[in-house]
Amino acid sequence: MADGLTDRGLAPDLVPDPLEPLPLLRRELHTGPSGLSSREAARRLAVYGPNEVRPAAQTGVLRELLRQLAHPLALLLWAAAALAFIAGIDVLGWAIIAVVLVNAAFALVQERQAEKAVETLARYLPAQARVIRDGEPRHVPARDLVPGDLIVLEEGDRIAADARLTEGGIEADLSMLTGESTPVERLAGPGLQAVPVLQEPNLVFSGTSATEGQARAIVFATGDHTQLGRIAALSQRTRREPSPLEKQVKKVAWLIAAVAVAMSAVFLVTGVAVGLPLTDSLMFAIGLLVANVPEGLLPTITLALAVGVRVLARQGAVIKRLSAVETLGSTNVICTDKTGTLTRNEMRLHALWTPEHGTEPGPGDTALVRAAALCTTVARETDGQWHGDPTEIALVDGAAQRAVPVDPADRDAHGRACFRFDPRLRLMSVVRATDPGRLRVITKGAPEAVLPLLTGGQPIRQAQDAVDALAGAGMRVLAVAERELPDGADVPSRRQQAERELRLLGLVGLYDPPRPEVAAAVERCHQAGLTVHIVTGDNGATAAAVARSVGIGVPDLRVIAQSEAIDDHELDHLLRLPGTEIVFARSSPETKLKVADALRAHGQIVAMTGDGVNDAPALHRAHIGVAMGRSGTDVAREASTMILTDDNFATIVTAIESGRRVYDNVRKFIVYIFAHLTPEVVPFLVFALSGGTVPLPLTVLQILAIDLGTETLPALALGRERAEPGVMARPPRPSSQGVINKDMLVRSWGWLGTVSAILVMTAFFYVLWRAGWHPGDPTGPGTPLHHSYLTATTATFAGIVTCQVGTAMAARTDHAALRDIGLFTNPLLLAGIAFELAFTAALVYAPPLQHIFGTAALPLDVVLLIALFPPLVWGTDEIRRWARRRHHT
Structure with a gap:
């Protein structure tokens, strides 16, 4: 069979x-x-x-490590190591390989995060099931x-x-x-x-x-x-796609690789053509490759993002993927739940309406409130707190506040049947014993479900008008009705239509107030050019009232009353309307996935909130899936990118601001790192173009000491820089905007780099000329000028380091003057500068390190000369920024 x-x-x-x-x-x-x-x-x-729920195959650690080792920047360094071994410079080759391996291992440790949503889903399945097999009940493994x-x-x-x-x-x-x-x-x-x-x-x-x-x-x-x-x-x-930063860093890496290879090939041929020995030409090619590769870029970006993660965690947002910090900075649409995120999730009984007196106080209020509180299943815990549905807790608390408290033990003692809330019927009912032999049915539920069950002659039209008014004020509205059963009647079942021929007691309006900080957070979103949509299972009028109370949809708010029924064409049309914010009411998790897909198709960067298991696909699909830390399920938290420990909308906005700050800071330390490529490359160009008449002003090991030793800590400190004024007063950047653009390259390579190159070459030639050197004079070991040559290369090395100090101070701001943010407001940067100066002094004056890196002690006049470099580099850039500000005003 x-x-x-x-x-x-x-x-x-x-x-x-x-x-x-x-x-x-x-x-x-x-x-x-x-x-x-x-x-x-x-x-x-x-x-x-x-x-069983079968997880997808995970990428192996070895494959992930190989991917890191094959990164474009890593490939360049592999090429440089190979050239070093060919040229017989084994020490340099092994040093470069060590750099590649350290970078790859670091990136692997930071980025290796397995997707656990499917495994979490699997934990919901039981181990055993009771089944009828061969006509007999037995226990079998659930997987069978x-x-x-x-x-x-x-x-x-x-x-x-x-x-x-x-x-x-x-x-x-x-x-x-x-x-x-x-x-x-x-x-x-x-x-x-x-x-x-x-x-x-x-x-x-x-x-x-x-x-x-x-x-x-x-x-x-x-x-x-x-x-x-x-x-x-x-x-x-719904696999996650690489973040904008990941895509851009890879694109920049290929650009750097192409430039480095092209320059190395051209100048290798040039060196041979001008008569350089092959060994010198290979050394020159290695120098260009190493000088063009910013070895500290990837670990610095990774560490800066990790710092952003720690800062956000202290602010209530736990980020699970490093690159998501940067993605937050480009987010331009937030799709948020209502209850608990925009509101406090503290439902309170706020208003009453009775057929006899409307919203005015009357004798029917007591009967209405007591009946609503009796039609509940909440229980009191040992600590005195109510446990159960928040709506029912609000009804019980409201009855107590109106001096008609309900004792759960007495409620249950007189209960004869309880028909729990049915989402299809949108009703709940209880059958209670009143006098001996008499029963009473109390029903509460959505007004559109209760009102059709009333007997004739009741004010249904007036009740519906009251429903609209209460919902329009942002309240959740429940209708409460009752039915007295004939003497001696048996307890009816729901299938016997216990919920029929009801008499309306009235309406209760429950209000979950907005969080006080949400309105200001929404205003910050609008100032920053963000659009906020609400995706909720609640009534459209109630959600719209909450939206307006916190400033969402002002002045243009669209409400989709039954969002499950909306088709893709209509959804695309709505999402394209400029300046429109939308309430998707009566929505399902499938609606969230549909909205996330549509927004992505329109090129938007989407943050989507969710808390249920079936929100997982939408949380995966959004660029930033935001799960609720308090009310969310484990599956939602596993599927998300960010978890809110306080379930608060304002925390999302804080995270977006932090994302923008982190992105700006990434650009700052990229400017800082790239600015040193020019003074590192220029010495090799001078050496090659002079045909060897000018000795090599900088060694490859000294470049590695700069890229991995002196520049790393200041670069990391720039990643902790405070936000410049107005970070949330500008629109989100387009997702297509590169993390590196033409202005940054002009500033780093063309301005800061050129100024630094001129200064360090001045220091190099100053030392040589002071020693009596002329172009073409030998400077190799055993020659009279050899020590002066070592001193000159050391001056080049130390000059680049001191230029780094000026670049670091200049890179702290993109537009503003340094005085606007304060000279001493980043103590980590000051500590990083102190470290790089101490590290440089050790390489210059410690004999063991002098032997390894080919350095020599600098005389006082050279030290005083290179001490002028920081204010010169920073000052020229300060003048450039002042001119730009003046031009734009």
Whole structure:
């Protein structure tokens, strides 16, 4: 019969329709009331595979390490090492290889973060399931369940597969799929048409649990075909794309590689043509490669982002991926939940309406408030706090504040039945004993669900007007009604229509106030050019009122009352409207995914909030998936890029501001690092173009000492620079804007680099000429000028370091004057400068290091000369920035 599965049309990659008539479903699954035989279950297990959520294959550590070693900048250094070995300079070759390996290992440790969303989903599945096999109940591993199995469900069981109830009924906790905290009733019987599958009254789903009752169910989907598996598949398919910074750094790396190789090739040929020995020409090529490669760029960017992560963590935003810090800086759309993110998630009873007195106080208020509080299931914990649905807690607290407290023990003692909230009916009811032999039904729920159940002659039109007014004021509105049953009547069931012929007691308006800091955060978003959309499952009028109260959608707010029904064409049209902010009401997690996809298609950088398991695909798809740390599920937190420890919208805005600051600081230390490429390259050009008549002013090991020793700490300190004034007063940068642009290259290579190159070559020639050198004089070992030559190369090396000091001070601002941010406001930079000067002094004056790096002690006059370089470099750039500010005013 194993082959008969596919012979009869039941392919292993298809799921039968679980809502078809039960005899037809059983026939399609080839099963019966006695379940499957053990042999048939084994055959089906071979066809369908185990009932488990299978994670995607992870990239191996070795492959990830090889990727780091094959980075364009790393490839350049490999080439330089190879040339060093060819030229017989083994010490230099091994030094360059060590640099490559250290950079690769560092990047691997920082960036290696496995995707854990699917593994977290798998933890929702139970280890064992109770199943009918060979007509007898038995426990089997949950992974061995197959379509057609008949499973037994009891109170407390975790459901192991998607199944349809065949007999009995349970209350199921679907919160991990739907986000609804209240259990829902699931009964054997026919399905409903035109409702979402998660709301079907006769279906249960893998990963959820039975809180009450007993039932049997026939499995129709296992493994990846379940709702849980579908979410896992979406999470795997919506792979994260490289961040803008990652793409731009790789692009810049290829640019640098092309320039370095081209320059090395051209000047290698030039060196040979002008008569340089091959060894010198190779040394020259190695020098150009090493000088053009900013070895400290990748680790400096990585460490700067890591610092940004730590700062944001202290501010309430935990960032899981380093590059996301930079992505935050380019975000231009935020899609946010309402409850708990924009609001306090502290529901309070705020307003009452009764048919007799409207919103004016009246005798009917007490009956209304007490009835609403009795129609709850909240319980008081040992610490005295209420536990349960926040809406019901608000009703119970509201009754106590109005001097009609409800004791949960007395409430339960008089309760005869409780029909929990049903998301399809949007109602909840309780049946209570009043006098002996008399019963009373109390119903509460959405007004559009309760009002049609009223008996004739009641003011339904006035009630609907009151609903609109309360919802328009930002309140969640519930209607409360009752029905007195005849003397001696039995407790009705919900299927016997207990909720009919009701009398309206009134309306209650519940208000969850906006967080006080949200309005200012939204204003900062608008000043920064960000658009804020609300994606919520709440009523459109309520969400719109909250939006307006915090400044979202002012002056143009669009409300999509039923956002699940919106098609792609209409969605694209709405999202293209300039200056429009939208409330997507009555939305589902699928709506979030659809909105994220549409915004990405329009070239927007999207931050999307979410807290439920089925929010995981949308959190993956957004550039920045934002999970709630307090109210969110584990799966949402694993699928997200950022976790808010305080669930607060204002923290998102703070994170965006930090992202902009980090991006600006990355650009600052790129200017700082690139500014030294010119004075490092120019000495080799002078050597080559002079045909060797000018000795090499700088050695390759000295370049490595600069790039990896003296420049690293100041570069990292620039990554901690405070934001320049107006960072949140400018629009988001386009995602296509490179982290390096023409202005930066002109400033670093053309201005700061040129000034530095002129100064250091002045120091080099000053030392040689003072010693009586003339072009072409020998300076090699054993010659009279050799010591002066070592002193001259040391002056070049130390001059580049002191120029770094001036560049570091100049790079602290892009437009503003240094006095606007303060000379001593970055103590880490001052410490980094002190370290690089001490490090340079050690290389210049310590005999062991002199031997390794080819340096010599500098006389006082040379020290005084290069001490002038920092103010000269910073001062010339200060004049340039002053001229730019004056030109733009």
